[in-house]
């Protein structure tokens with residue numbers, strides 16, 4: 417794999433500024449953001465008043481802990497535009513995330529918000545190894561989802577040639593990569609696996625493509641998956657994180673030269689880690705729930721938003737800005753199986769050790785006799801896997817899960833293509849507990 421480390425001179429000065437400079441900027445911007453939210457969004461006026469705090473109470477960054485949290489249901493309760501802080505004629509774009517419960521969460525952007533979003537995504541793409549003039553195959557979905565259009569905005573800002581292919585029509589993805597010879601691909605890791613399968617199906621060696629880097633996010637994925645993808649495509653695989661409530665992709669990004677966690681673009685998004693049970697702020701380095709406060713957003717300021725994503729904060733390395741460890745999962749996706757916490761990423765990690773199995777999988781939950789049962793549905797890696805190898809792999813998976821997680825699960829290994837494929841975010845958990853008696 418090629419060395420794609422960006423020139424230091426090409427970075428935004430704030431990426432390598434001193435911590436003191438970053439902190440000073442954050443305090444200024446945080447004061448503005450709290451004031452802006454309080455003055456212009458009834459929800460924040462009420463929630464700050466109810467908690468007995470005022471924007472002027474913020475003197476130090478640690479004072480932020482006095483302010484109340486914002487949660488997903490607050491956004492739903494104010495559907496569609498109740499959380500917007502500017503008049504409607506200043507909004508230039510809306511996006512929405514569908515969520516699992518039906519009611520979408522709507523977010524909005526002013527012209528300046530779009531400019532900032534483009535800037536942080538451009539910074540992220542550069543950190544991933546892209547340079548002005550490079551071609552990017554953007555296979556994140558275009559539409560209300562922030563992935564496609566968010567990446568596109570940053571690619572424009574960085575000066576890339578964007579192929580706005582969106583998700584789906586997998587044979588066409590392969591053809592365009594083969595014909596256009598892009599340097600980078602932006603796609604969910606699960607859809608990247610489908611694209612990989614299609615390369616194999618067409619008899620094209622993915623290691624022979626022009627791709628030098630894949631920028632993967634929008635769902636959790638493991639370092640085991642990174643190795644698999646890097647090996648299969650002979651390219652770098654780096655992690656990009658974000659959520660629509662905070663802006664979309666480009667909240668944090670892994671640097672291609674270090675791949676040691678994701679640098680949070682702290683000049684725009686202020687991170688905290690809290691204990692999800694007590695709401696207390698955790699010490700640096702402790703694992704907990706990630707909380708974000710926007711520092712510059714005009715249309716949709718967000719104060720202490722509980723992401724439900726679990727990670728920890730670490731000091732900066734390749735950039736001065738702090739890192740977050742790869743997200744292991746969302747508290748929503750945590751399965752509690754007979755008292756043991758299980759995340760789909762843990763299953764992914766163990767599954768990837770079985771060469772007879774493909775990396776595609778789903779988890780089915782049922783409740784026969786009022787006891788939760790978990791079944792991992794996997795499939796063989798290719799048609800040549802024998803029945804004996806299939807059984808051995810299934811047993812090894814059961815054993816691996818028992819040993820590393822401490823729970824006994826059922827494993828079903830189907831044929832190639834049995835596990836439903838995603839074109840965007842993978843559906844990992846099928847919960848049949850309510851209708852299985």
Ligand code: DLL
Pocket residue numbers: 513556561562563564632633634635636637655656657658659660661664665666723725743746
């Ligand atoms: O998924 C934004 C995005 C698009 C990020 C493209 C990266 C690339 P939402 O649809 O609002 O926004 O979903 C946000 O997805 O709270 C996480 O649970 C999860 N997520 C996003 N990126 C990562 C990642 C976009 N790199 C939710 N690793 C977040 C793990 C991620 N989970």
